[in-house]
Amino acid sequence: MIEECFEGPEKKLELVVDESHGSLRKKGDGYWSAVVKAANAEILSTLRSDSCDAYLLSESSLFVFDDHLTMITCGRTTLVDAAAMLLSEISRDQVRLLVYERKNELFPRSQPSSFYDDARRLNDLLPGRALRFGEQDDHHIHLFHSSATYQAQSGDTTLEILMHGIPEEVASIFVGRSGSRDSIAEECGLTDLLPGFALDEFAFSPEGYSMNALRGGTYYTVHVTPEQVGSYVSFETNLDAGPRLSEFVAGVAQVFRPRALDVLSFSPTAQENAPVSVPGYMDRADVQTDFLGYDVRFSSFSRPPTGKTGPVELSLSGVVDTKA
Amino acid sequence: MIEECFEGPEKKLELVVDESHGSLRKKGDGYWSAVVKAANAEILSTLRSDSCDAYLLSESSLFVFDDHLTMITCGRTTLVDAAAMLLSEISRDQVRLLVYERKNELFPRSQPSSFYDDARRLNDLLPGRALRFGEQDDHHIHLFHSSATYQAQSGDTTLEILMHGIPEEVASIFVGRSGSRDSIAEECGLTDLLPGFALDEFAFSPEGYSMNALRGGTYYTVHVTPEQVGSYVSFETNLDAGPRLSEFVAGVAQVFRPRALDVLSFSPTAQENAPVSVPGYMDRADVQTDFLGYDVRFSSFSRPPTGKTGPVELSLSGVVDTKA
Numbered sequence: 001m002i003e004e005c006f007e008g009p010e011k012k013l014e015l016v017v018d019e020s021h022g023s024l025r026k027k028g029d030g031y032w033s034a035v036v037k038a039a040n041a042e043i044l045s046t047l048r049s050d051s052c053d054a055y056l057l058s059e060s061s062l063f064v065f066d067d068h069l070t071m072i073t074c075g076r077t078t079l080v081d082a083a084a085m086l087l088s089e090i091s092r093d094q095v096r097l098l099v100y101e102r103k104n105e106l107f108p109r110s111q112p113s114s115f116y117d118d119a120r121r122l123n124d125l126l127p128g129r130a131l132r133f134g135e136q137d138d139h140h141i142h143l144f145h146s147s148a149t150y151q152a153q154s155g156d157t158t159l160e161i162l163m164h165g166i167p168e169e170v171a172s173i174f175v176g177r178s179g180s181r182d183s184i185a186e187e188c189g190l191t192d193l194l195p196g197f198a199l200d201e202f203a204f205s206p207e208g209y210s211m212n213a214l215r216g217g218t219y220y221t222v223h224v225t226p227e228q229v230g231s232y233v234s235f236e237t238n239l240d241a242g243p244r245l246s247e248f249v250a251g252v253a254q255v256f257r258p259r260a261l262d263v264l265s266f267s268p269t270a271q272e273n274a275p276v277s278v279p280g281y282m283d284r285a286d287v288q289t290d291f292l293g294y295d296v297r298f299s300s301f302s303r304p305p306t307g308k309t310g311p312v313e314l315s316l317s318g319v320v321d322t323k324a
Numbered sequence: 325m326i327e328e329c330f331e332g333p334e335k336k337l338e339l340v341v342d343e344s345h346g347s348l349r350k351k352g353d354g355y356w357s358a359v360v361k362a363a364n365a366e367i368l369s370t371l372r373s374d375s376c377d378a379y380l381l382s383e384s385s386l387f388v389f390d391d392h393l394t395m396i397t398c399g400r401t402t403l404v405d406a407a408a409m410l411l412s413e414i415s416r417d418q419v420r421l422l423v424y425e426r427k428n429e430l431f432p433r434s435q436p437s438s439f440y441d442d443a444r445r446l447n448d449l450l451p452g453r454a455l456r457f458g459e460q461d462d463h464h465i466h467l468f469h470s471s472a473t474y475q476a477q478s479g480d481t482t483l484e485i486l487m488h489g490i491p492e493e494v495a496s497i498f499v500g501r502s503g504s505r506d507s508i509a510e511e512c513g514l515t516d517l518l519p520g521f522a523l524d525e526f527a528f529s530p531e532g533y534s535m536n537a538l539r540g541g542t543y544y545t546v547h548v549t550p551e552q553v554g555s556y557v558s559f560e561t562n563l564d565a566g567p568r569l570s571e572f573v574a575g576v577a578q579v580f581r582p583r584a585l586d587v588l589s590f591s592p593t594a595q596e597n598a599p600v601s602v603p604g605y606m607d608r609a610d611v612q613t614d615f616l617g618y619d620v621r622f623s624s625f626s627r628p629p630t631g632k633t634g635p636v637e638l639s640l641s642g643v644v645d646t647k648a
Binding site: 005104106108109111114116119120123129130131132133135136137138139142143164165229230259260282283284285286287288289298302304305307308309310311312313314315316 | 329428430432433435438440443444447453454455456457459460461462463466467488489553554583584606607608609610611612613622626628629631632633634635636637638639640
């Protein structure tokens with residue numbers, strides 16, 4: 001079986017450990033390199049602050065704090081193997097929370113496992129439950145979370161903005177930039193939106209872009225798959241946009257101008273996620289639930305069609321061609 | 325790997341043969357039974373008119389005319405194997421047109437092959453090209469068509485209405501009806517919309533419904549997968565709705581009240597497909613092209629979200645549960 005494009009849509013792992021476990025950061029770069037390798041990725045570079053080690057990966061990112069971590073991987077990586085490695089070395093009592101997500105993929109047949117495979121494996125290691133936000137035939141996120149008692153802490157927010165189909169003018173910023181010394185984050189407008197962060201940027205050859213940004217314990221991370229078919233950008237941050245969530249999402253959408261985007265936000269239930277609307281986009285889904293002290297909300301948006309388009313002509317030699 | 329639901333979205337084959345081949349109908353029921361078996365389905369019953377033999381299958385339908393056929397199969401059937409069997413017995417010169425389609429699937433990992441696998445195999449037997457109508461991350465239809473010279477004949481129209489997510493009130497009509505002597509087509513309102521057809525209806529156990537309808541050389545066919553997660557209805561006809569296409573699509577949508585629907589229509593280029601809009605639904609895509617004398621148009625629609633919903637809770641023992 002041959003699939004055609006790079007899989008931008010990512011898998012994500014969040015893990016919170018108990019104080020009794022000791023600092024995750026103290027495990028050191030060698031350990032995290034082995035965890036990343038378990039997922040079939042590698043560490044490209046590291047950015048550190050007082051409270052966080054941010055690893056830029058060959059396929060996305062890993063943020064390690066003393067008591068928690070966030071790992072995001074794309075392509076055909078096996079993030080569940082990294083999760084299993086972590087769980088083999090941390091006693092079940094010391095895991096306060098595990099969340100594992102998979103965004104709906106463009107080429108699911110090329111993935112080494114399905115979400116169900118992964119969730120069943122995690123469930124055997126650490127009992128939990130599995131949810132789907134969004135319809136099976138539409139944009140959706142599958143999520144597994146551990147069932148153990150946990151209560152989200154004040155200020156523990158996460159925002160994911162997952163963008164499909166960026167226009168050629170935007171995509172071109174991320175093509176052929178390997179070795180460039182310019183800040184692509186500055187060029188595309190991200191640093192205006194989020195000033196004051198230390199940046200770790202990487203432009204892939206022949207195309208693609210990853211970046212981690214740190215300001216103390218606050219991070220954001222961006223991964224761009226600019227391929228003409230299946231273009232995709234993910235943005236994630238633990239910055240709390242609070243009641244200005246919509247405005248913030250619109251700001252990120254203005255940078256990348258995607259055809260469609262999904263927003264997944266986590267907030268402690270006490271502060272709840274503000275509803276999101278994005279000017280110029282139609283609302284396609286709004287799904288909300290609570291678990292373990294988090295208010296979790298998924299929204300999906302797309303631009304209205306702008307008149308008739310042509311079909312995409314596909315190459316039968318395994319490479320996707322241009323518009324017919 | 326375990327996947328969770330029945331795959332309603334179908335594969336479809338259309339084949340037109342040259343006069344020199346002789347009548348396809350004359351090949352007889354035994355031959356068509358073998359073709360259907362190649363796709364891993366079986367013939368349940370047969371309805372005949374002067375110009376068409378309509379076979380109701382364990383997974384969808386086959387319509388055989390003297391010079392052409394339409395075969396539609398769902399689930400994990402291998403329609404491409406049936407196509408290969410047909411092509412092994414009809415000389416390439418006698419094939420005037422082959423069109424092979426696959427609707428985007430709910431559970432693509434459970435399929436025995438991908439569209440690309442199928443299209444490459446067909447392309448080796450009969451050179452053609454492959455197109456995608458709709459975005460890869462959204463509802464779409466993959467289509468392969470042969471490249472040989474062909475010109476669609478006057479009156480040769482096809483309309484496919486592919487519906488996702490039917491409400492429980494509608495779904496319940498198609499559950500537990502195995503052995504029922506009532507006309508479900510009459511009960512759900514299809515016969516009001518399309519009067520004067522001879523009907524061949526089949527209610528599956530424990531749920532599901534298929535029907536073929538014939539009026540001379542005009543057919544329509546309906547297949548209902550009423551499962552709570554992944555519910556799906558397909559409707560296809562060669563009846564020409566002409567300029568009243570939107571009205572006709574809206575009528576079918578009113579019977580099944582889906583959350584989202586895709587419409588694929590073929591008309592000879594001289595008469596072109598009217599644009600489709602469906603009251604109460606947002607336009608999500610409008611894709612049009614011409615090939616071999618056909619005007620081909622794909623449109624996609626969904627209802628606006630009606631406020632917040634909860635996520636779907638998934639069973640990790642392999643069965644999908646109810647809403648969380």
